[in-house]
Amino acid sequence: MKTVHEVSKLAGISVRTLHYYDSIGLLSPTETTEAGYRLYDEEALGRLQCILLFRELEFPLKDIKEILDSPNFERNKALEQQIELLKLKKEHIENLIDLATGIRMIGVKKLMSFEAFDTRKIDEYAKQAKESYGTTPAYKEFEEKSKNRSKEQEQKLGIDMMNIFADFGKLLEHAPEDAVVQEKVAELRAFLTEHYYNCTPEILSSLGEMYAGGGSMTDNINAYAGEGTAEFTAQAIREYCAHCTGGQHSLE
């Protein structure tokens, strides 16, 4: 004979749950002491096991009660039904995942008019920047990296990129030279270096001016991350480059 506390620890449920199951007649204690304490024996524990099993399978407690008080074949029928129901649920969730993924993609595409971050564009900027300083082995690295990526991976990178801008948008109240902002710039640079090419201060600077250049890219960044984010980011990048390489800007 175990008390509610002991049973609750054994079964990994709360005492309240035992009270509740008693109150709805799903699991009555084997006996009660004169003081009204509930006591459960092994058989009751077995029934509780069954209850928890069916509960795990998302059966409503009402149904569990019926199932446990009915013959074997009813249980199997119930199980089959539940399997069907779970399969339907799974299908539904799969549809939801597709829907949500689609919406996110629409949102991302619409807000940043995806071409703006299309590899080829960045490619061009990289080329231009590289040309002014000569072609290096790093450019080949970039080509390899970008050619091996799937459409899906590109999209994920675009999203990550937008999230970095979203972070800048949250820092608008800070000064561009603030440590937190400068760290974000460093993060942006690291991100570009990892996924595109070795992002030198010169390239970074060039990109910064592109962000704030007033084109659709500027608009998209501001629409997504908050008005003024593009300009703020550009300013932060200028600060970063000034302290990074001695103050020269690659744009003139």
Added chain:
Amino acid sequence: MKTVHEVSKLAGISVRTLHYYDSIGLLSPTETTEAGYRLYDEEALGRLQCILLFRELEFPLKDIKEILDSPNFERNKALEQQIELLKLKKEHIENLIDLATGIRMIGVKKLMSFEAFDTRKIDEYAKQAKESYGTTPAYKEFEEKSKNRSKEQEQKLGIDMMNIFADFGKLLEHAPEDAVVQEKVAELRAFLTEHYYNCTPEILSSLGEMYAGGGSMTDNINAYAGEGTAEFTAQAIREYCAHCTGGQHSLE
């Protein structure tokens, strides 16, 4: 400006839902008439669209409220989170399906000690029955049918079979010669004919005596479908055969 009724029809939701959304501040009407009637304009309808979209994705209304009142990037982050959450749910449900399927199998196997319905056993009975009347082309049909089935298909047939016995178990209060019971016998015969071999009255009769023969098969049937079902089914089959071919029994 549309009234609650019009909006509800347009959006496919209830008037109560509009009341509720107003009460929790999720969607306030554009204005209210002097009599207190709610009126919604196009913008409100747009917001409602968004609400229903996020609701479809199983966002809690509280979260939807926050999301709609926050900038774009928050929405995308929320979407990503929700996608993760939905993926977890999907995984969970897949586990549940496996669990339920496993339990059902255990139940079926344990209750009917699956060998009893193993094709080979029925095979033997079929052979014996056939031998007394000579080998016919139907036997080859049976061999082909049973050899081409997968383990899974066999199990499904076993379950279907048990469900037929469960049906007999529900008819215990009827007389074996009752029309409903006799129809069940016909169903059993059709089932065997479809999945195993052309089930003549002789074979059917033989199987009936096997069910009630007192072995493990009898016990399993009774345990699963209710005490006395095996004997009841056998009696019903005798009745069926008596009216079917003029009264002779194939067993002596």
Added chain:
DNA sequence: TCTTGACTCCTACGTTACGTCATACTTTAT
């Protein structure tokens, strides 16, 4: 023996997203 702390009881409200009355008022159609 008294007290303390751990344990138990029951009552009752909070949770989510509405459905379902019940009652009373307004608008529209005849």
Added chain:
DNA sequence: ATAAAGTATGACGTAACGTAGGAGTCAAGA
């Protein structure tokens, strides 16, 4: 003018407990 249809508010019900409160119970130490 009157009936039908629409609207508003308020309150209770749902599933499966969580949480809080107040009070009684039990075993053990001082």
